[in-house]
Amino acid sequence: MKADDLRKILKAGPFKPVRIGLSDGRSVxxxxxxQVVVSDRTLFVGLAKLESSKPLATPSSGEVLAHDWLWVxxxxxxxxxxxxxxxxxxxxxxxxxx
Numbered sequence: 766m767k768a769d770d771l772r773k774i775l776k777a778g779p780f781k782p783v784r785i786g787l788s789d790g791r792s793v794x795x796x797x798x799x800q801v802v803v804s805d806r807t808l809f810v811g812l813a814k815l816e817s818s819k820p821l822a823t824p825s826s827g828e829v830l831a832h833d834w835l836w837v838x839x840x841x842x843x844x845x846x847x848x849x850x851x852x853x854x855x856x857x858x859x860x861x862x863x
Contacts, residue, residue, distance in 0.1 A: 766842040771803050774845055785810075786844035793835060794822035794848065800831065808842060810835040 774783065775798040785808075786792045793810055795801055800823035802809040811831025813824045824831055 766839050766845070768803050768805050768839060771808070771839070771842065771845065775801055775803065782848040784844075784846050784848055785842055786846070787837060788841045788843050791821060792844075794820060796823045796825060800824065803839075806839055808835075808837045808839055810837070 775795070780798050782794060782796050784792050784794050793812070795810070800811045810821075811823055812833040812835055813819075813822050813828060814832040815821075821835060
């Protein structure tokens, strides 16, 4: 993924949490854009405390500091999706040339 494209997604307001899919099959939940740094080739993500039973995620609103970091080459970013899984609805074709 291109750095500028990811920056646009993370800076779009109002921000809505997204899940970033990685080429190794993992994904990370981004709850707030301030918990992510995007450079030209790298994505740095501040993570909540790592637990084997929980997916990778940035700290929740009750946590202030990141406990761990994830460093990813942007080439490994395969998807960026809204957390709620909704996608824009396709526009319906209008009848009668309107």
